[in-house]
Amino acid sequence: MVLSCSVCDVIVLPFICIFKARRCIRALKAVRAEHVAPQVYSTRWSSSTVPRITTHYTVYPRDKDPRWEGMEMERFADEADVVIVGGGPAGLSAAIRLKQLANQHEKELRVCVVEKASQIGAHTLSGACLEPTALNELIPDWKERGAPLNTPVTEDKFAILTEKYRIPVPILPGLPMNNHGNYLVRLGHFVRWLGEQAEELGVELYPGYAAAEVLFHEDGSVKGIATNDVGIGKDGSPKDVFERGMELHAKVTLFGEGCHGHLAKQLYKQFNLRENCEPQTYAIGLKELWVIDEKKWRPGRTEHSVGWPLNRNTYGGSFLYHLNEGEPLVALGFVVGLDYTNPYLSPFREFQRWKHHPSIMSTLEGGNRIAYGARALNEGGFQSIPKLTFPGGMLIGCSPGFMNVPKIKGTHTAMKSGMLAAETAFSKITDENLQSETAGLYIPEYKEALEKSWIWKELYAVRNIRPSFHNYFGLYGGMLYTGIFYWFLRGKEPWTLKHNGLDSAQLKPAKDCAPIEYPKPDGKISFDLLSSVALSGTNHEHDQPPHLTLKDDSVPVAQNLAIYDGPEQRFCPAGVYEYVPLETGDGMRLQINAQNCVHCKTCDIKDPSQNINWVVPEGSGGPAYNGM
């Protein structure tokens, strides 16, 4: 029996109500309060008590927790030659390359890929305009094998938007955003195809299993990873179905978690990988797929814009790609640099507002939105590349960050980095005379290979474009710089500009900033947050500890809300964070709707108190993107 909830228009199953609508949440708050385990309050230096939000074992270790006494914590372990964390373009390219080399040299190699999404490609989100350079190297006969590169770029348009007008900017050949020879793809489908190629070659793919912990040998080198435990209740106690994750040991582990990976965050600290590079800077990208009126459809048309609705000092812009996949499909989205200073800025609402620009509305009118999603992306470029190898492991793809920012393309460099990691790892693993100092292999040859490759040249050439925006004229200063220095010198200028520091440190206090008046969504072109989140298909097992963990539960109200008016309620593209009044009436508390999370990582990046630590939830939770 399936009923349709009349309040929030979501399917209500007898045992599961997807609490997506705010009205549902308020109505059911009384019910939920009963089901929550006895509220644990922690007293801090202030006189008020703070309701317990975080119950995850990374903040409250289980060996000190009486509820875990006597639980069997042994894990099943298995050995592979290479374990790859993350089944995205980098991870799968590395896996494919390893197996290609193994077959070529007639060697046996066990390659395992663990991926937190329920199926390969379900957590992949990107514009995307793919440069096929790396793919041509990896699988030259990709066309015969049916790679879903169906839309070559036919038209390339760039413009500066004002509130009413559109000022076209010519794209001269040589400028980074020239897209001749590239393909518009649905990256999720491309990643799925890569997964099929990998399986054909004998790679063991394990979607639905998240790598939750890095394992170390006694000498400190990386031994492998452990997958997530399952069956832990919302209050942090073990349920009947509790089972430990599994350990996968490897000679070398490749970490390809994508932008701002949670294991990479630990590895940076553990091996001090960021001591000689600038901190990474980020942007958030929000995307929708629309089926539009056939008369407006121009397959192969690539449009980018800057300017309205962002002011000249907020980095960001839009993309709109006409795909050629049978039906008149358009992929469009908005990117906002996470170094924005106004805590009242909401990237989601900027995106919705941008769609109302006359030039965009004319494309979307009469169309239907069919998908929504969001993900953080790297903006640091060359200056922010950390140390990439450490004993037992290597970082590949967007995790360390090889994105070419002005081109807004990172897939080709991610794939190439995976391939180079595979090649260097393969030589090391199959070297019979190898005398390794550490139990986990240390492969500095990877960094050397990267430095000799086209990735390095490409990233070096565009290194000054993004930082050139940090001037009084903002966007216009940056475009001027690009036009003069990049177009003439192609990055050969001898200086390297610096970034502004951590994105989380850029917010100004709320009292110094003006709230932004966003228009109400009209339900036809622009939409509200909760109906958008429903379209991402995201879901998590509700009875598990929230995976958005807080180091200190009192900080959100004491600092984020007090000083910055709670920016997390605005920058989260999935409505995870809400400040709601306390049951007692005086004051607010932070409510974390972890089920809504789309794994974009923006909160971990932008939290001004750096109190939020995103950890991986139970595997197969998260968005269910289809070809995003």
Add this chain to the structure above:
Amino acid sequence: MSARVLVGVKRVIDYAVKIRVKPDRTGVVTDGVKHSMNPFCEIAVEEAVKLKEKKLVKEVVAVSCGPQQVQETIRTALAMGADRGIHVEVSGKDYETLGPLQVSKIFAALAKKEQADLIILGKQAIDDDCNQTGQMTAALLDWPQGTFASEVTLEADKLKVVREIDGGLETIKINLPAVVTADLRLNTPRYATLPNIMKAKKKKITNVKPADLGVDVSSRLEVLKVEKLKEAGRI
């Protein structure tokens, strides 16, 4: 006990995914959409595996009807503890029109072929909400049925089933062989953990065609159109 249990598992669109009707109104979009095992089928598999762990049955066989992709669903059942799987190959147009009548005929044929003593199914699938397969299978086999089971106990060669009905709970005792359909509160399914998924790769899945079982999967129903529900409150 040398009993053999047949468990049906259906691959359906995941419950959290927003459904989209195909532009030609002949059905819903399934290509690339996240699928998972029907939640009631998970409960059925869990019950069968629990019976095996109590040593009341000897073998649990997971069965699914559909194209190549249903093998993933069978593997999940194997990872939960089923011993082997049977994949009944139905694809293309036949799969689009496959309904409870054809599936129950397939199950009846398999039950005879495998000499099953018990069939456990989910009470209904969350995509079609038919709630018919279990009942039809029992009728075709002329076996007793315990549907909407919230508790199942094996007592000698009889099955005590507590059923969830509108007025409350009904307890019945039925002879084996029988068909049971699982309701929500029967149990909490275990997770298919990674070591078990790896072990499941070594378990056997046999492929069978409906024709081999003597079953005709053509449908007597014709779908005229599929439409999205109009929003509440609008005319």
